[in-house]
Amino acid sequence: MPSTDPGHLVYGFDIPAERPWSRVLxxxxxxxxxxxxxxxxxxxxxxxxxxxxxxxxxxxxxxVQGSAYLELGTRLISNRGRVMARITAxxxxxxxTSAGCCSCESNAVRFGEATRYLHACRENFxxxxxxxxxxxxxxxxxxxxxxxxxxxxxGNFTVLDGPSSPGNYVDVTAEMDLLFVISNCPQVNNPCxxxxxxxxxVEIRETAxx
Amino acid sequence: xxxxxxxxxAAANRRRYEELRAAGxxxxxxPAPTALDGAPIAADAVVQTEQxxxxxxxxxxLSRGEALRIIDxxxxxxxxxxxxxxxxxxERINCADTVKVQWSAALSKGRxxxxxxxxxxxxxxxxxxxxxxxxxxxxxxxxxxxxYGEVTRNTQANFISAAAKIGLGLRDIPPCVTFxxxxxxxxxxxxxxxxxxxxAGDFVDLRAEMNLIVAVSNCAHPLDPARPAATAPITLIxxxxxxxxxxxxxxxxxxxxxxxxxxxxxxxx
Ligand SMILES: [Zn+2]
Numbered sequence: 001m002p003s004t005d006p007g008h009l010v011y012g013f014d015i016p017a018e019r020p021w022s023r024v025l026x027x028x029x030x031x032x033x034x035x036x037x038x039x040x041x042x043x044x045x046x047x048x049x050x051x052x053x054x055x056x057x058x059x060x061x062x063x064v065q066g067s068a069y070l071e072l073g074t075r076l077i078s079n080r081g082r083v084m085a086r087i088t089a090x091x092x093x094x095x096x097t098s099a100g101c102c103s104c105e106s107n108a109v110r111f112g113e114a115t116r117y118l119h120a121c122r123e124n125f126x127x128x129x130x131x132x133x134x135x136x137x138x139x140x141x142x143x144x145x146x147x148x149x150x151x152x153x154x155g156n157f158t159v160l161d162g163p164s165s166p167g168n169y170v171d172v173t174a175e176m177d178l179l180f181v182i183s184n185c186p187q188v189n190n191p192c193x194x195x196x197x198x199x200x201x202v203e204i205r206e207t208a209x210x
Numbered sequence: 211x212x213x214x215x216x217x218x219x220a221a222a223n224r225r226r227y228e229e230l231r232a233a234g235x236x237x238x239x240x241p242a243p244t245a246l247d248g249a250p251i252a253a254d255a256v257v258q259t260e261q262x263x264x265x266x267x268x269x270x271x272l273s274r275g276e277a278l279r280i281i282d283x284x285x286x287x288x289x290x291x292x293x294x295x296x297x298x299x300x301e302r303i304n305c306a307d308t309v310k311v312q313w314s315a316a317l318s319k320g321r322x323x324x325x326x327x328x329x330x331x332x333x334x335x336x337x338x339x340x341x342x343x344x345x346x347x348x349x350x351x352x353x354x355x356x357x358y359g360e361v362t363r364n365t366q367a368n369f370i371s372a373a374a375k376i377g378l379g380l381r382d383i384p385p386c387v388t389f390x391x392x393x394x395x396x397x398x399x400x401x402x403x404x405x406x407x408x409x410a411g412d413f414v415d416l417r418a419e420m421n422l423i424v425a426v427s428n429c430a431h432p433l434d435p436a437r438p439a440a441t442a443p444i445t446l447i448x449x450x451x452x453x454x455x456x457x458x459x460x461x462x463x464x465x466x467x468x469x470x471x472x473x474x475x476x477x478x479x
């Protein structure tokens with residue numbers, strides 16, 4: 001079971017509003033993602049550092065857990081069926097992995113042509129992935145931390161108001177060496193960010209051996 | 211930006227979001243399901259017919275305007291599908307955008323399947339079922355091992371094989387849609403399988419809105435409790451269609467559809 005010992009801090013960084021970030025997370029390290037000011041969606045992609053063709057799979061993760069939302073204890077599964085990481089702490093309780101990331105193109109379809117030239121998560125992902133030799137091909141369905149997307153029995157699917165309060169955090173503990181890529185979502189057309197993107201903080205800790 | 215103008219922008223954006231949601235979820239423009247004996251295909255419209263045995267996959271190339279009928283002949287199959295744009299396979303099916311843009315995880319007649327570029331790959335022009343899965347995906351080596359105690363033919367392996375045969379790899383395999391997989395979520399978010407929503411002879415007609423390479427896998431859905439008996443052949447019929455009417459339901463079902471089609475049509479203008 002997850003350790004409640006937060007371990008000792010080896011890295012900390014404030015990701016400004018709307019910006020991307022990436023870093024290799026070693027097996028056993030825990031990434032804490034902190035919603036510093038609240039109501040901020042954090043989009044994330046995860047790759048096996050040793051072979052980036054192996055990456056986070058939203059559908060495999062949902063199938064294995066039998067449920068549409070991510071929560072404390074969720075195993076994050078790769079497209080090769082391996083456990084990449086686990087959610088080992090969570091003070092928010094609402095995370096999505098079905099809604100994907102915002103893009104200029106999907107914004108234009110959802111909200112009208114006038115939103116095409118707003119900065120979007122997919123632009124962030126493409127730029128950040130390019131630093132690691134990866135491309136648009138490598139963008140699959142991502143995790144959306146602190147994003148509340150209830151799916152009704154009818155299929156109705158709505159992004160609701162950002163559910164996190166200032167200082168809420170989620171811990172992700174790596175089960176293999178991971179390339180962890182974040183887009184601090186710039187979306188201003190739906191309530192996932194309270195219509196006002198804000199900074200987040202990431203911290204990496206060496207977790208005590210389980 | 212001043213605090214006051216920021217608050218005004220936020221209020222205007224919230225108003226627009228709520229209006230779009232109300233419009234997107236009213237659903238009144240969507241047609242009833244196709245009858246099981248409805249929408250016959252004229253013999254001279256058929257381009258190609260194929261039966262896919264249980265556990266197997268195939269790849270079909272569709273030209274813009276052609277359709278693929280997928281038939282669950284025995285009511286025991288689920289059919290997972292991926293699609294790439296022929297001229298640029300980096301453009302491909304995007305289940306997340308398909309769900310998010312249409313405000314619904316329920317795929318049915320009148321809806322569209324979107325690419326990652328805000329364009330329409332496939333339109334669901336006929337559908338007897340309305341019970342398909344965009345969230346959970348196909349079977350894998352692990353899902354069959356835990357269900358049957360052995361690794362059997364599975365959708366993940368099928369898609370790797372199908373992709374390899376057209377020069378693509380694991381990086382090109384995004385989440386898939388699975389037809390005839392009646393999965394919903396309950397109030398707690400748990401997945402529920404509705405066996406009663408499967409019928410022998412269920413079919414969908416998918417109209418290609420751009421030139422596509424489509425991979426189809428005929429494997430039991432991992433949530434289907436009827437496995438492993440739930441294995442039967444499926445039939446694929448590639449067929450020609452008349453050009454869509456100006457009031458074509460898929461093109462006009464919503465503001466989102468109108469915009470997605472406008473962007474798609476620009477590719478061929
Ligand atoms: Zn975003």
